[in-house]
Amino acid sequence: MGSLEVQAVYISGNLTGPFTAYLENPTPDFAWTQAFKYPKPDYLSSSRKRLIPQIIAKGSILKQWNKKQVVALQTSFYHTLPALPEVDKSESDFAFFLYDLVPDQKTQVLSLQLQRIVYTTFASALEQIAQFEAGPISQFTAILQKKLDAKRAGAPDLDHLDNTVAE
Template sequence: MIEEKKILQPLVEVFGFSIENESDRAKRYRANKLCPFNNIVSNCTKNSIEFPLGVCSLNHKDKRVIICPIRFREDWTIISDAANFIFDDKSAWTHVGEVRLNDKFGKSAGNVDYVLVSYDDKGRVLDFGSLEVQAVYISGNLTGPFTAYLEDPSPSFSWTHAFKYPKPDYLSSSRKRLIPQIIAKGSILKQWNKKQVVALQTSFYNTLPSLPEVNKSESDFAFFIYDLVSEEKSKTLSLKLQRVVYTKYLAVKETLLFDENDMSFYLLENEFLMRDFVQQFEEIEVYEQ
């Protein structure tokens, strides 16, 4: 049982599989440093292409915490879930990853993790929305237990070293990534009246202040909250949607920001900058889902 090991070592998944999974497929992925979660290449590339730190998720206080954003790509569930919020049921849509977003001065406000695009029967863009994925930063030493496990991969692996024991850093994850993204990219997308989605885990969401909720039909911003659910028979973990929080962008910004900043730097003055953003993905070949 995965739960029985949690107090003994920090690793949940290595190269896509629970360390308890001794199947031939799991062993092949570990031996070849592969990623089963739709990475841009077949191999894991976390931290390094040559020597990837292939830990997908971490044990912490009886929770399986995702620390790699690629882990959220399992079966592209996050994409189809987000599309059900952003578009109506009859829309044909696709998605594009890592799309550059500029402010009104032409300077980068960062890349959008995924832009979901709806299109007509001639492939012309009708609408779009955004999806940001929020894995969790860690503090402590993850390389030590990871290296020790690879030297002797076993379901009975243990690592009880207290010095710099790896753990999730939720505060840094929100202050250094989530909140700045909501400020910079979110304000621009709000000006365009586009719906926004953030995908994250329950344990991360629960560290945020309580947010006001509205009906789905009134919402322009939603948190899709996932967790890793154990399949005991196959010793696999699957990404499952647990809850959706429908809210409003302005309410999110006001709730999460302790010091309100002047957002005029990010606001757009005309529709031409939105057209420049759309041009990055409007000529791709799209296929109905």
């Protein structure tokens, strides 16, 4: 017995901006993905705000009970996480099941298929995923200064602190 956590990727943006832009220029070759605030995967929020708390809350209990934990993710989401040390299945108490939607050319249907299983340990997965890479403080302060200068010049505040940290 154990647990299975399924974590989808959140999106940032919405279709209001692209739809408004389309209404202003309704052409057949309209570039939806280039429009303002077109939805895109928000891997940082998905991992830091949702996945890590779930792993900590459920995983620490399961670890005490000597039970295993599995997290099912889209392969592209997994690749945004820090590299995890892999162990043999027999040594593992934690695993990532990596899935993708795979098109069937014959039927023109997408099917969810398991692509790979990454076996690791709870302790090493948590340590790697929860670790924040600080980077040089000079780079961080330069970004903040740039944003402050833009704000003083009257530029709209379109970015959030999450974007500042991710830059």
